[in-house]
Amino acid sequence: MKNEKHTNFSVAHKKYLKRLKKDSFIIIFFRIFVLVAFIGLWELLTQIGVLDSFFTSSPSRIIKQIIVLAKNGTLVSHSLITLYETLVGFAIATILGYVIAILLWWNEKVRKIFEPYIVVLNSLPKIALGPVIILWVGAGTKAIVLMCVLICIVITTMTMLSAFMSVENGQILLLKSMGANKFQIFLKLVLPASMPDFISVLKINVGMSWVGSIMGEYLTSKAGLGYLIVYGGQIFKIDLVMASTTILCVLAFGMYYLVSLLERKYRK
């Protein structure tokens, strides 16, 4: 039965649609209002001197700073460095974490052996490994990417493993009764069934990989947005700190948006 799309709605239905429209208008209006009010108030309070823009910067000064950075080319070069570190860390952690999850799913004994280690690794604040990482791979990009990978990989493995394990046992039996081998069970059932969890892993990793790369740059770097933030803090140039943070926000949101596009495409 296909529902005919009918056009002559009842009065009640029209009212209902009208209310829906009104509600969504209110939500969007206040969303924008909060942002505008926040920026406006910030600007106003610094202009009249309630807030000291030396400590808090101000929206106009941030914009000026971004223009300066854009003109002398540092905006693009520093952003690209951090973006590169983040994307590489994100990709390595996601792929490696996924593969480890498959191996653990595949073999029950291996899974049971490594389970406690994964739990401990998950609760360990990875930033504590910072000094060790620098000793191992040296200061610079490698250390930053490694930090990023460490932060993302454990949560990737844990989430994917629990998604693999929660596949309906009856569906596995069904495939077994058809004579499927373990590889086919993974490919035809476990992989597609865990796709929604994979997308949420991607979303988590977008956030976590930025944490990783900025943390890494705090520890050791000569370039990148994290470096600009630390540098700005050291020379008391809050405008630079705020400008870099703003750019960071935009980049992180962009990456998140790409993942949500992927999600929408998958849902179709």
Add this chain to the structure above:
Amino acid sequence: MNEILKFKDVKYFYQTKTDEIFALNNINFQIEREEFVSIVGPSGCGKTTLLSLTAGLLKPSSGEILFEEQNKTDPSKIGYMFQRDYLFDWRSVWKNITLGIEIQKPKDKEEKLAKADELLKKYGLYSFKDLKPRSLSGGMRQRVALIRTLAVEPELLLLDEPFSALDFQTRIEVCDDVYSIIKNEHKTALLVTHDISEALSMSDKIIVLSSRPASVKDVIYPNLSGKTPLEKRESTKFPTLFNKIWSELTNEK
């Protein structure tokens, strides 16, 4: 008629950390080709274990299971239909139905796909071919599950209470459908159920099991008049046989 499945002195124990459960005790029976056989028994007596053994998902602790006179099961010749439909949400109806063919990669793949297509048309599901299972009703989902089981063209169908998740009216309807589909396609079926009237209305032969450890208590040939399960329920012999099986099952407790 020749036999397709034979259980010879089959015993089965479930092993757990703290216990050993004696599920099946010296099960002996056989099924002829194109026969519709039901297994009834008190709940928890090991009916599903019996099907799992037949499908090769479990191995008997002792005794032999012969399928077409061979001591091994061939997944492409046995179709297992479960209590729940277990349709894959992310696959269309068509992709669900052809799952078994995809797994088994038979040599005559094209013919089997054509046959699956024909089954869909024949049983009124063709227009839903490209829809996802979530837009189907419970009865239709169960019909899709049956066609998925039939698509690999098995010799023997194992039905594990396939109607128990449906409401009463749908249950009677789907029961009729499934019966006529199985008879039309000349398949052999082994149905496990706790519903005596369902067993009576569908089967050529009913195997009554005792409670755990289960053994074959009685074999009944209902031989009721009527063409469909619904008509068979009207048969005069129906209540007598119902009471007979009922007392056999309740005497257990």
